[in-house]
Amino acid sequence: MLAALDLACRIEAGELTPRAVLELCAEAIAADEAKIGAFVALDLAAAARAVEDPRLAAMPLRGLPVGVKDIFDTADLPTQYGSRIYAGHRPRGDAAVVAMVRRAGGLILGKTVTTEFASLVPAGTRNPRNLAHTPGGSSSGSAAAVAAAMLPLALGSQTAGSIIRPAAFCGIAGFKPSYRQIPTVGMKCFAWLLDTAGLFGAGVADVAFAAAAITDRDLRVDRAAPAAPRIGLVRTHLWPQASAAMHGALEAAARAAQAAGATVTELTLPPILEEAYGAHGTIQDYEAFRALAFEYDRHRDEIGQPLREQIDRAAAITAEEYDAARRTATRARQALPDLMRVHDVILTPSAPGAAPHGLGSTGNPAFNRLWTLLGTPCVNVPGLREGELPLGVQIVGRFGRDRLTLEAALFLERAIARHSRA
Amino acid sequence: MLAALDLACRIEAGELTPRAVLELCAEAIAADEAKIGAFVALDLAAAARAVEDPRLAAMPLRGLPVGVKDIFDTADLPTQYGSRIYAGHRPRGDAAVVAMVRRAGGLILGKTVTTEFASLVPAGTRNPRNLAHTPGGSSSGSAAAVAAAMLPLALGSQTAGSIIRPAAFCGIAGFKPSYRQIPTVGMKCFAWLLDTAGLFGAGVADVAFAAAAITDRDLRVDRAAPAAPRIGLVRTHLWPQASAAMHGALEAAARAAQAAGATVTELTLPPILEEAYGAHGTIQDYEAFRALAFEYDRHRDEIGQPLREQIDRAAAITAEEYDAARRTATRARQALPDLMRVHDVILTPSAPGAAPHGLGSTGNPAFNRLWTLLGTPCVNVPGLREGELPLGVQIVGRFGRDRLTLEAALFLERAIARHSRA
Numbered sequence: 001m002l003a004a005l006d007l008a009c010r011i012e013a014g015e016l017t018p019r020a021v022l023e024l025c026a027e028a029i030a031a032d033e034a035k036i037g038a039f040v041a042l043d044l045a046a047a048a049r050a051v052e053d054p055r056l057a058a059m060p061l062r063g064l065p066v067g068v069k070d071i072f073d074t075a076d077l078p079t080q081y082g083s084r085i086y087a088g089h090r091p092r093g094d095a096a097v098v099a100m101v102r103r104a105g106g107l108i109l110g111k112t113v114t115t116e117f118a119s120l121v122p123a124g125t126r127n128p129r130n131l132a133h134t135p136g137g138s139s140s141g142s143a144a145a146v147a148a149a150m151l152p153l154a155l156g157s158q159t160a161g162s163i164i165r166p167a168a169f170c171g172i173a174g175f176k177p178s179y180r181q182i183p184t185v186g187m188k189c190f191a192w193l194l195d196t197a198g199l200f201g202a203g204v205a206d207v208a209f210a211a212a213a214i215t216d217r218d219l220r221v222d223r224a225a226p227a228a229p230r231i232g233l234v235r236t237h238l239w240p241q242a243s244a245a246m247h248g249a250l251e252a253a254a255r256a257a258q259a260a261g262a263t264v265t266e267l268t269l270p271p272i273l274e275e276a277y278g279a280h281g282t283i284q285d286y287e288a289f290r291a292l293a294f295e296y297d298r299h300r301d302e303i304g305q306p307l308r309e310q311i312d313r314a315a316a317i318t319a320e321e322y323d324a325a326r327r328t329a330t331r332a333r334q335a336l337p338d339l340m341r342v343h344d345v346i347l348t349p350s351a352p353g354a355a356p357h358g359l360g361s362t363g364n365p366a367f368n369r370l371w372t373l374l375g376t377p378c379v380n381v382p383g384l385r386e387g388e389l390p391l392g393v394q395i396v397g398r399f400g401r402d403r404l405t406l407e408a409a410l411f412l413e414r415a416i417a418r419h420s421r422a
Numbered sequence: 423m424l425a426a427l428d429l430a431c432r433i434e435a436g437e438l439t440p441r442a443v444l445e446l447c448a449e450a451i452a453a454d455e456a457k458i459g460a461f462v463a464l465d466l467a468a469a470a471r472a473v474e475d476p477r478l479a480a481m482p483l484r485g486l487p488v489g490v491k492d493i494f495d496t497a498d499l500p501t502q503y504g505s506r507i508y509a510g511h512r513p514r515g516d517a518a519v520v521a522m523v524r525r526a527g528g529l530i531l532g533k534t535v536t537t538e539f540a541s542l543v544p545a546g547t548r549n550p551r552n553l554a555h556t557p558g559g560s561s562s563g564s565a566a567a568v569a570a571a572m573l574p575l576a577l578g579s580q581t582a583g584s585i586i587r588p589a590a591f592c593g594i595a596g597f598k599p600s601y602r603q604i605p606t607v608g609m610k611c612f613a614w615l616l617d618t619a620g621l622f623g624a625g626v627a628d629v630a631f632a633a634a635a636i637t638d639r640d641l642r643v644d645r646a647a648p649a650a651p652r653i654g655l656v657r658t659h660l661w662p663q664a665s666a667a668m669h670g671a672l673e674a675a676a677r678a679a680q681a682a683g684a685t686v687t688e689l690t691l692p693p694i695l696e697e698a699y700g701a702h703g704t705i706q707d708y709e710a711f712r713a714l715a716f717e718y719d720r721h722r723d724e725i726g727q728p729l730r731e732q733i734d735r736a737a738a739i740t741a742e743e744y745d746a747a748r749r750t751a752t753r754a755r756q757a758l759p760d761l762m763r764v765h766d767v768i769l770t771p772s773a774p775g776a777a778p779h780g781l782g783s784t785g786n787p788a789f790n791r792l793w794t795l796l797g798t799p800c801v802n803v804p805g806l807r808e809g810e811l812p813l814g815v816q817i818v819g820r821f822g823r824d825r826l827t828l829e830a831a832l833f834l835e836r837a838i839a840r841h842s843r844a
Contacts, residue, residue: 075716075720086514092508092511093716096712096715099715100715183709186611186716189518189605192602216741217741218741287605290605291518291605293522294515294517294518294520298497319637319638319640400745
């Protein structure tokens with residue numbers, strides 16, 4: 001894979017040029033894109049022109065290529081949100097985060113495959129670790145492109161589990177920052193209280209580096225050894241849904257962290273947090289019925305059947321049910337700091353197991369819904385596997401403590417790597 | 423003016439047709455639009471065709487014409503956000519609230535003038551109460567069109583004081599619901615933690631009726647006499663900025679409410695709420711620098727000088743300053759329920775005074791910033807004046823208590839009307 005931070009450091013040191021990195025991407029795309037199908041739009045020629053800008057190498061992202069999930073508006077590339085309704089659509093402007101990537105010296109290389117309006121409905125992208133498996137969704141193309149070394153960095157979004165799950169299935173780092181730390185302006189909305197923009201990279205230090213560059217925040221975690229975190233191990237009431245391999249992976253991650261000096265203690269979620277799992281779906285679907293009102297009312301026949309039926313059912317959710325779900329979410333958010341009063345972060349599965357076989361499903365976001373609802377920073381930590389398929393575990397922090405969360409995730413990633421070598 | 427609720431009731435009773443209401447609007451537009459300049463796009467022919475749909479009269483909005491501030495996307499009408507950058511822009515879809523208006527049986531008649539990206543920069547609209555005065559902003563056209571009887575209802579948005587202030591200056595009701603009760607999906611973003619969609623109508627019962635119809639919530643307040651509210655009179659530390667006429671108006675409103683049976687007691691804002699006034703500007707400008715990144719980076723010369731300079735300055739706001747401002751906002755939101763523990767609502771000025779003379783400024787949003795930041799429901803209550811110019815006072819409720827807020831505003835509106843007659 002292309003490790004963004006390492007590439008950026010080598011560009012900074014004059015050992016590598018942005019152009020050479022672009023060529024690495026172009027080679028990987030030429031070799032593998034036909035079988036993986038990560039992109040819906042690519043403009044290598046425009047990138048080749050843009051990469052000649054001599055200012056790039058001195059900017060925070062150092063001219064590194066960035067893929068943009070096709071849920072974000074781009075003025076220079078088609079934007080279809082994975083929907084037939086938007087065939088050939090070319091927005092008038094860029095989404096805020098796309099403009100922020102450019103400001104930071106990132107090179108927009110193309111648009112990556114999203115499921116239809118970032119829903120659960122699969123698109124055709126294949127998992128680079130095993131082409132017979134899904135890469136997960138809805139940020140399918142961004143995760144697959146990074147895993148296949150076609151890109152060092154890519155933007156994604158998560159409304160249920162659309163960043164953490166594909167990162168886990170593809171064996172890369174995925175970072176869902178605190179709610180609205182990266183603006184969702186110009187991102188097609190599915191559910192406004194949940195939609196969260198985030199990032200994919202080869203490893204934890206790479207997404208931290210990119211998030212720091214794009215948001216102009218102190219999120220770099222590579223400049224000193226990460227401190228040993230106090231970890232709460234959370235199996236959740238969904239534990240029986242996780243595979244035996246995932247059970248083993250979570251315990252291996254905990255042991256590796258302990259061996260490296262972290263404290264790990266079991267944490268049981270109080271009832272209000274379990275209740276909040278149910279609130280997620282109510283809020284998501286109530287809002288989707290309104291956020292996608294134009295598409296549903298005017299182009300219903302052009303919406304795929306699974307999503308259409310989801311919105312059909314959503315029409316019956318009342319304002320009272322929605323308000324009750326929001327109150328549950330608020331109480332759950334208030335309960336978290338107390339639960340975590342002696343812990344820096346939570347360690348919990350990123351998904352029920354490895355990437356499912358086949359392309360008929362993008363997998364189950366059950367282990368992600370709660371944390372998206374709570375707006376907490378989440379990082380998929382790669383490094384564990386079941387045969388050739390990756391198994392992801394996630395580090396979850398408190399709202400606004402993105403740096404501490406990334407630092408703990410980096411600590412765990414290194415601990416897992418050492419443990420695997422041992 | 424065209425009172426939406428009364429018109430809807432007469433349509434429901436079969437005494438009036440949607441077509442007859444549309445004709446009233448068309449007559450007023452023919453008579454006055456040339457001098458007021460409330461619209462940037464009008465399609466009376468399309469409305470005349472749409473009004474023939476026999477289902478309209480049975481739908482919640484009964485086929486009433488609705489104006490849409492040109493900050494909301496519309497697929498059938500140009501959408502320019504008050505900016506040269508978007509000259510001739512036609513979005514691919516409708517904003518969520520526009521689709522929701524159609525779902526409720528509203529007839530989209532045209533797009534109303536907004537200031538540039540809903541900022542403080544004035545557009546050319548005139549105040550129907552006195553053409554030499556500003557109608558306020560940024561929802562200038564929506565407020566002016568309702569005040570001039572060209573529309574019974576119009577959509578607006580508020581990031582600082584863009585609904586309550588123009589409603590006050592034009593002598594109509596303006597309703598800023600709780601944050602995100604009306605979705606802002608498809609509304610051009612200025613500051614995502616502040617932008618709030620809302621409504622204008624002739625009186626309080628009219629905006630309550632329309633909000634109920636559009637959001638499918640129990641917000642109608644006309645079906646029983648409103649209960650006498652417990653009112654906290656809040657002058658704020660900005661009181662010296664208000665005119666003598668506004669001082670008198672607020673006291674007259676308080677006396678009228680008391681005479682009608684309400685309890686009115688003085689409330690002093692604790693320091694954290696005064697501090698939050700300053701947090702508003704920091705959050706607004708930090709976010710605008712990012713929300714408008716594409717426009718600022720690619721079309722800087724096409725942004726008007728005052729807004730360009732505002733964004734120039736915003737570039738210097740750090741993430742730490744922004745985070746501190748958000749923490750202040752959170753503490754202020756948490757302090758409000760305690761402050762209001764024996765009050766249903768707050769009564770406070772909608773603006774420092776009547777509409778300023780001239781079109782060089784849209785007036786001062788100082789009395790609105792805090793409540794926008796807190797996300798509380800606010801209603802401009804019309805009925806008081808200084809000569810021919812209206813003076814608005816606002817009723818502010820607690821987050822999520824929109825119905826109680828509207829009910830208290832209706833109580834006050836009726837009390838003021840009785841008091842004025844007496």
